[in-house]
Amino acid sequence: MESYKPVMSFDEERARKDVDFRRGDEPEAVEFLAGIAGGGPALELGIGTGRIALPLAERGIRVDGVDLSTAMLEQLRARPGGERLSVTVGDLADVAVPGAYRLIYVVFNTFFNLLTQDDQVRCFRNVASHLTEDGVFVMETYTPAFLYRLRNDQYVDAESIQVDEVRIDVLRHDAATQVIEENHVSLSLEGIRLNPVVQRYAWPSELDLMAQIAGLRLKERCAGWTREPFNSASDTHVSMYGR
């Protein structure tokens, strides 16, 4: 997608709306991450407006964050408790923060916002260098099983059809680069709104190899935050890496 930038989909208006966004997995995710963080500290890569980081910090754990979008971070800082979090504007591949963490985590498919294998490996390496000896890197993302449902490497999906608004999801896949280009399109009397997303997906096996390159290994993998078993039918996974 020509001229695409990761922050594009997180402009000021989107960032304002993100404050109220809930996926519904927040209580389970926070419980899971708090269990691993122990006394902390924890670092979230792509922290956004703090959907997970704020309730995790409410548990008494120090949570720091990294995000590329100043609009998202402004909204985070304005939220109750947001001013107590230490956040760094930067690329999650760089993990440009001082110190070591008991828990580093990246959720909601955000790892796939790194669009090349090189950047994804770089992220693993930098995470490894910021983990305490017993530290854990937790990643929550989808498996690319949706690929099996594509025809001609693309789809158009009618997400919502209402009297005053139609929402369409348009996606194209490039098998050579493992990049998907997607745009959520809203058509209404107020006009056309676009929400572009570009991601480089990886199968869990490729992620495990990246971890090995970074001196980490897979400690546990489950299908979700309540530790459902991961198997060939799973379309999401929570993977935990350590030394």
Ligand SMILES: C[S@@+](CC[C@H](N)C(=O)[O-])C[C@H]1O[C@@H](n2cnc3c(N)ncnc32)[C@H](O)[C@@H]1O
């Ligand atoms: C899908 S949102 C998830 C936000 C939050 N983690 C959550 O679960 O609600 C992805 C976030 O990652 C940030 N992001 C995307 N690419 C990034 C990159 N390369 N480096 C740092 N942050 C990035 C975006 O600005 C956005 O805040």
